[in-house]
Amino acid sequence: MTRRKYMRTRQLKPGMIIDQVIKDRTGRNLVVQGSAVDEYIIDSLIKMGIMSVYIRDGEYNPDDPDKILSPRAAAKVKELRTDDRSKVRLTDSVKKRVSEGIQFVYNNPDSDEFVQATDTITDALMTAITENDAIAVDINALKTSDEYTFKHSVDVATISMILAKQLDMSEKEIHEIGVTGLLHDIGKTKVPPEILNKPARLTDEEFAIMKKHSLFGYHMIKDRPEFNNAICMGVLQHHEKINGHGYPLGFDEHKICPYAKILSIADIYDALVTKRSYKEAFSQRDAVEMIMSMTNELDITAMKAFLGSMILYPVDSIVQLSNGEKARVVRNNEHYILRPTVVGVDSGRVYNLGDDLKCASIIIL
The missing domain is CATH 3.90.105.10 (Molybdopterin biosynthesis moea protein, domain 2)
Known part of the structure; x- marks a missing residue:
């Protein structure tokens, strides 16, 4: 204080x-x-x-971004600082409701209240997005559960809803893709626990069973009138790839529904940045670079929406540059999310990493 x-x-x-x-x-x-x-x-x-x-x-606090600036740097920060695009924020009370709701959904897939619970969670996420006109995601701020499946489902739903908003989808479509995201892994409740919870990489045989979860999920919801075909197909196809090398049906881009193309990116990203018993979490930067390398597998329009929604280096954060200088982030560029504009905390030098060719050899470590 x-x-x-x-x-x-x-x-x-x-x-x-x-x-x-x-x-x-x-x-x-x-x-x-x-x-x-x-x-x-x-x-x-x-x-x-x-x-x-x-x-x-x-x-x-020596790491306080205000306290480590030289006077010249402080002046440049004040001149150039531009707030980040509004991000999704969940209050503690909303996180509690969402956490309890998603646990109920996955523990009671045959319940009469299954649909209502799913809608209630989606409504809470929709409100969080619309209240502050959110168009960006801070994955660290979404944590709603320590249990992977529950947290992952909420993360994928929220990221997918933001991407849908970036793509100017209607409120109805944004809500539906939120429902699809929450339920995309519901089929895992039909996978044997010894496979689902195995604290090591799966064998080929075990992975073949795990890959059926999207098919299981589709059959669990397809006869419920509250879930339209777009939602059901999104659950079924969220592991399909546009080059036809996905599963369970090996569809190419012309047969993959729009919701699945969005969910696929959100699903891969969240899985990469989450630590599991058998793997360490990738950094957000590495995960984004991996997504960017998958242009032959992921829909390019959905990928552009994803890149426009991620904020890897929030304004005011301190980063280490490859030239040895620490710098403070003053502006993010949605077209170059790996290369924001920063100010050296000692020199006060401005590094426009996204547009200035003089900075082309400088990266954030």
Whole structure:
């Protein structure tokens, strides 16, 4: 917790944060509010006759993005900083309802309340998306359960709904693809537990059984009148690939329904970034790069929507550049999500990684 404190200039220490704008005699900004002072600034303030200043008082955190900026960097950050596109946010109460709901759905697939529970969860996710006009996803903020199947289903539903919104689908279609995402793995309830919960990679025989889960799921919902053909086919086809090498039917892109093309990307991404007993989680950056490499397997339109929805480096986060400098993210570019605009925290140099050819050899590590 920080507060504003008035302090004599001679008592300032390097690294303290100035909580006011200080101008020189010509009216130019000498110190930008939020800047960390160094010995040079302290000496300059004293020579200018500024005997006291406001500082931010509180527990010092060396990783605080405000406290590690040089004055030049702070000025550049203030000039260039652009808020990220609005992301999906789930309150703790919504997370609790969603968590309880998805557990009920997967534990009671034959219940009369199965459909209502699925709709209730989707409505909660829809509200979270529409309340702040969300068009982006922060996968770390979605956590609704520690159990993989439950969390994965909610993640896939939410990501798919955001992609559908990016693609200008109707509210009805966005809701339906949310339902499809929640139920895409419902067929796993018919897979033997010793295969489903095996803490190691599956054998070829076991994987052949696991691959039937999309078919099992389709048969579990196809006769329920509340689920239309688009939802049922999305559940059936979410592991199909546009090159015809997916399963269970080996359909090519012309036979794969639109919902499945979106779900496929959300499903792969969330599986990659989630740690399992038999594999470590991939970083979000690596997962995105893997998705980008799958142009012969995934629908390019859905992929573009996905790339436009991911925020890998949130504005204000600190990143390490390949040239050795730490930098603060000030602007994301939805067309180059791996290459935002950043400002060196010491030098104040602006690196437009997405558009500036001079920065072409610099990457975020």
